[in-house]
Amino acid sequence: MTIPNKKLFALCLVVLALLFMAQFVLSNYLVLALTRILILAIFAMGYNMLMGYTGLLSLGHAMFFAAGLYAAGLANYYGGVSLPIAFVIGILGGGVLAFVIGLLALRTQTVSFMIVTLMFAQVAYLLTLYFSNVTGGDQGLTLPTASRSFSLFGLAVDLTSPMVRFNIALTLFAVVLIGLFAVTQGPLGRLFVAVRENINRTEMLGFDTYRIRLLAFTISGAISGLAGALYGLMFGFIGSSFAEFRSSIEVLLFTLVGGPGTLLGPLVGTGVMTMLIDRLSGMTSAYLIVVGVLLIVINLWFPKGILGTIRDRWVPWLK
Amino acid sequence: MAEVILLKTRGLKRHFGGLKAVDGVDFTLRKGEIRAIIGPNGAGKSTFVSLLSGRIPPSEGTVEFDGQDVTALPAHRRVRLGIAYTFQITNIYPSMSVLENVAVAAQSRLRPSFLRKGASETEIEDAARAALAAVGLDDRLDEVAGVLAYGHQRLLEVAMGLALEPKLLILDEPTQGLSDSEIANFIEVVKRVAQSSTVLLIEHNMHVVMSLADRITVLERGRLLAEGSPAEIMNDKAVQAAYLGEPA
Amino acid sequence: MDIAPYLLLATLEGLVQASVLMLTALGLSLVFGVMRVVNVAHGEFYMLGAVGAWLCATLIPGHPAISFAVALIVAPLIVGLLAALADRAILQRINYNPEATIVSTIGISYIIQQLTLMTFGPDARAVDPPFYYNIRFPWFGYSSYKFFIIGVAVALVATLWLLMKHSKMGLLMRATQYDRETALNFGIPVGRVYSAVFAFGAMMAAVAGVLVVPNSQAHYLMGHDPLLMSFIVVIVGGLGSIPGTIAAAVLIGLSDGLLSVFFSPTLAKIASTLLVALVLVFKPQGLFGKAGRI
Numbered sequence A: 001m002t003i004p005n006k007k008l009f010a011l012c013l014v015v016l017a018l019l020f021m022a023q024f025v026l027s028n029y030l031v032l033a034l035t036r037i038l039i040l041a042i043f044a045m046g047y048n049m050l051m052g053y054t055g056l057l058s059l060g061h062a063m064f065f066a067a068g069l070y071a072a073g074l075a076n077y078y079g080g081v082s083l084p085i086a087f088v089i090g091i092l093g094g095g096v097l098a099f100v101i102g103l104l105a106l107r108t109q110t111v112s113f114m115i116v117t118l119m120f121a122q123v124a125y126l127l128t129l130y131f132s133n134v135t136g137g138d139q140g141l142t143l144p145t146a147s148r149s150f151s152l153f154g155l156a157v158d159l160t161s162p163m164v165r166f167n168i169a170l171t172l173f174a175v176v177l178i179g180l181f182a183v184t185q186g187p188l189g190r191l192f193v194a195v196r197e198n199i200n201r202t203e204m205l206g207f208d209t210y211r212i213r214l215l216a217f218t219i220s221g222a223i224s225g226l227a228g229a230l231y232g233l234m235f236g237f238i239g240s241s242f243a244e245f246r247s248s249i250e251v252l253l254f255t256l257v258g259g260p261g262t263l264l265g266p267l268v269g270t271g272v273m274t275m276l277i278d279r280l281s282g283m284t285s286a287y288l289i290v291v292g293v294l295l296i297v298i299n300l301w302f303p304k305g306i307l308g309t310i311r312d313r314w315v316p317w318l319k
Numbered sequence B: 001m002a003e004v005i006l007l008k009t010r011g012l013k014r015h016f017g018g019l020k021a022v023d024g025v026d027f028t029l030r031k032g033e034i035r036a037i038i039g040p041n042g043a044g045k046s047t048f049v050s051l052l053s054g055r056i057p058p059s060e061g062t063v064e065f066d067g068q069d070v071t072a073l074p075a076h077r078r079v080r081l082g083i084a085y086t087f088q089i090t091n092i093y094p095s096m097s098v099l100e101n102v103a104v105a106a107q108s109r110l111r112p113s114f115l116r117k118g119a120s121e122t123e124i125e126d127a128a129r130a131a132l133a134a135v136g137l138d139d140r141l142d143e144v145a146g147v148l149a150y151g152h153q154r155l156l157e158v159a160m161g162l163a164l165e166p167k168l169l170i171l172d173e174p175t176q177g178l179s180d181s182e183i184a185n186f187i188e189v190v191k192r193v194a195q196s197s198t199v200l201l202i203e204h205n206m207h208v209v210m211s212l213a214d215r216i217t218v219l220e221r222g223r224l225l226a227e228g229s230p231a232e233i234m235n236d237k238a239v240q241a242a243y244l245g246e247p248a
Numbered sequence C: 001m002d003i004a005p006y007l008l009l010a011t012l013e014g015l016v017q018a019s020v021l022m023l024t025a026l027g028l029s030l031v032f033g034v035m036r037v038v039n040v041a042h043g044e045f046y047m048l049g050a051v052g053a054w055l056c057a058t059l060i061p062g063h064p065a066i067s068f069a070v071a072l073i074v075a076p077l078i079v080g081l082l083a084a085l086a087d088r089a090i091l092q093r094i095n096y097n098p099e100a101t102i103v104s105t106i107g108i109s110y111i112i113q114q115l116t117l118m119t120f121g122p123d124a125r126a127v128d129p130p131f132y133y134n135i136r137f138p139w140f141g142y143s144s145y146k147f148f149i150i151g152v153a154v155a156l157v158a159t160l161w162l163l164m165k166h167s168k169m170g171l172l173m174r175a176t177q178y179d180r181e182t183a184l185n186f187g188i189p190v191g192r193v194y195s196a197v198f199a200f201g202a203m204m205a206a207v208a209g210v211l212v213v214p215n216s217q218a219h220y221l222m223g224h225d226p227l228l229m230s231f232i233v234v235i236v237g238g239l240g241s242i243p244g245t246i247a248a249a250v251l252i253g254l255s256d257g258l259l260s261v262f263f264s265p266t267l268a269k270i271a272s273t274l275l276v277a278l279v280l281v282f283k284p285q286g287l288f289g290k291a292g293r294i
């Protein structure tokens, strides 16, 4: 088997190697920050596959992140399911919900699609509040101490250790990154871009574009669910705030900043934005103004994002 | 040539509000022929072939392709059965490279099925290159499609049709905007294609029609006005009247 | 006691809500109808109207009726100006690309919300109604101010209707809505019409905001619900259709009033949001006949 776009593949490996080294250089605090960035970047990569490559702008991806978070968290909290299995349940939760929502939402396009995904996500959020006796509502649930460690193939894993958490996050980030490399740089990725660029033409070349979009939507939802499950289990907390509209906007913003339709854009965008938000966290209310201003500014002057602009100007293989 | 019927329509109609764009057409196409459809502007030619390709659903009537009633099939299924359609208004992937444009089409033909595993990226690109070579665009593989000259975009459109290796290739005014030398090249391309597939060609350029068509169908105001060999059509009074705008 | 008084009360409350909703939703619908864009910051314009009313009430001494009258005129004007500015500075530059417009107006809404929080503060604040007078029913008294809300809303909608049908501005709007390119070719200043429409839509939300404050309270997050409800109304009524929007506002305002008597507000919100999503999926032209699709 030959690897397409070898330069990009090499770059991905370099980035992964650098991230691995980072844990030996950075302070504990920064390692923790980087752990969060990696998990949110997984979420953004899932979002980017749909929004950047396939051209479907969802305003409701928080629901898939939350589906993973709750499916995994509740399975562990109430069912006592072991963490690795709860994690798989979380991925399935995101994927299955995305498949069902996709069946409906993909009957619409562009603006309708945005509103429909927003509405479904709002329903999901309200459901987490309505059933707060189960979900803990906006107070959330803290997973039991027994769930702070697990053993996998005889290997004891302690989730209270920042280094362990970092390496788990990095491993899963690497798996998703390489997986998405295979998807986006090969024939399937070309089809996604074809749907984005000209859906009618793609239909007239013999493709069932509804199915292609449903596939993209489901993969995207499953990856978002994976990120949600990982977040909930690693930090031992699940709460409805992850299902809020704001989360959907954040992942959109991460993707926009990094560069929609570029493989590494979500990592860059998530990194830049989380760092920025951390800096601003002293002024809590200013944070949303920055988000607002950025949404407008990017749209006006910077629609391709950081890596997208670099790709268009200098590095065409960065896609 | 074997008298096998490839495509047949019965009472095919398409109305847009009160306008009868296609108004009850019975049409038969034999396997292997090159058929030209001519007719004045607004006669319903594009609408008619859109009904064949499934891009637009008919108001009434049936379409039969290769012995199968395809009236209810969506466009993409008809493409898979072997009906390829190139648009009258250029319809490509503007930000993709020339090669990638045709690769999408090649990928459609080489898609995995129960009998065959999916083609590798190399096979897909080879197929795309072959189709591009056939229209003479093989020296522009890496150019961005959206910035090609108009004539080249038309050829790209045709190459996408070729890459599907269809049983029936429908070309809607493919030579519009081409230079004389490009038209000469195009005629050669279609002749080669016609050895392996049936061609249905909408064309205003009578030189192209006369060089290629085995038979000609004339549409006027959504109805089938005449059909016959090029010589017959040239001498048909009704056709002359339609083109000169006089009552028949 | 039998159920009749409850139903009457719920109906009255429903009508009040329907009137406010009608104004807000018509603003959203107008903007969509003419410009084909969805304004997510619409709820914030409503909130600004309410905050403006509170500001007038605190700044202007004397009888509350005076400050209320001032607010009813000044607040919408300022909001309209702001909206026109946003249109010029942002929407016009992204060429009203539908998706970019949604993302930008989300940005605008965040900015307005947070600026209000930083200046106006996090507390809900009440404003005195311009007049107190209770209308006596056999079972309960009912504030005449609420009837005033209904009256103003109906009068404004009737005016809008006449303007759209008979004024030059209405003609320009309809021409632009019908076909932007042709309108441009006929020398209609489409850019200015768009700014005006965007401002006008925002002003309708602001008027609704002013009207509602004496009845509820001003708060920096109060734009959420009206935005959601307006979406629901506009989508159910058929995007860009004025009669459809009015019918849907009355229907939804009334049923919301009745439903919230029997069900928890969260459940009612879940049901109505889901309904709207499904309407968009299965009946994108709205429940009442034909209108623009998005």
Ligand SMILES: Nc1ncnc2c1ncn2[C@@H]1O[C@H](COP(=O)(O)OP(=O)(O)OP(=O)(O)O)[C@@H](O)[C@H]1O
Residues within 6 Å of the ligand: B016, B019, B021, B039, B040, B041, B042, B043, B044, B045, B046, B047, B048, B088
């Ligand atoms: N989607 C549509 N909606 C309404 N009317 C249409 C539509 N498509 C085509 N028409 C009308 O149907 C009639 C036939 O159009 P069609 O494009 O099929 O003609 P044509 O023979 O291909 O013309 P030309 O030679 O100019 O390409 C025309 O009057 C056209 O305006």
Ligand SMILES: [Mg+2]
Residues within 6 Å of the ligand: B045, B046, B047, B088, B172
């Ligand atoms: Mg035509």
